[in-house]
Amino acid sequence: MSETSNFSDQYKRRAKAPAIDPEEREKQLISLAVNNAERRLMSGTAPTAIVVHYLKLASAREELEKEKLRKEIALLETKKLVADSAMHMEELYTNAIKAMTTYGSSINNESQVEESE
Numbered sequence: 001m002s003e004t005s006n007f008s009d010q011y012k013r014r015a016k017a018p019a020i021d022p023e024e025r026e027k028q029l030i031s032l033a034v035n036n037a038e039r040r041l042m043s044g045t046a047p048t049a050i051v052v053h054y055l056k057l058a059s060a061r062e063e064l065e066k067e068k069l070r071k072e073i074a075l076l077e078t079k080k081l082v083a084d085s086a087m088h089m090e091e092l093y094t095n096a097i098k099a100m101t102t103y104g105s106s107i108n109n110e111s112q113v114e115e116s117e
Contacts, residue, residue, distance in 0.1 A: 019025040040046040041054070056062055 016028070019028055037046065037050045037054070040050060
């Protein structure tokens with residue numbers, strides 16, 4: 001039996017209905033591609049591109065790049081939190097100024113009422 005028909009038979013046995021959500025569909029296709037690459041690597045029929053791809057994933061540089069990306073994401077999340085906090089503080093200051101203005105005008109009105117009596 002040929003290699004491609006063996007793969008298609010395995011796919012038919014394990015195949016699920018295609019996901020409706022594009023992101024889930026993409027995950028399904030990625031899973032199929034990885035499974036196919038694994039099968040070809042194990043059988044020794046993988047093209048050089050697949051072998052090189054997985055060798056790069058195993059390198060120390062790849063791990064450093066992944067860590068760098070994680071830290072950049074954490075930094076961006078922190079910056080967003082700081083910006084949100086600054087907006088919240090601005091809102092608090094605005095509310096405090098409005099409250100003081102209202103309080104100040106009510107004191108002025110009370111003193112005017114007392115003076116007129």
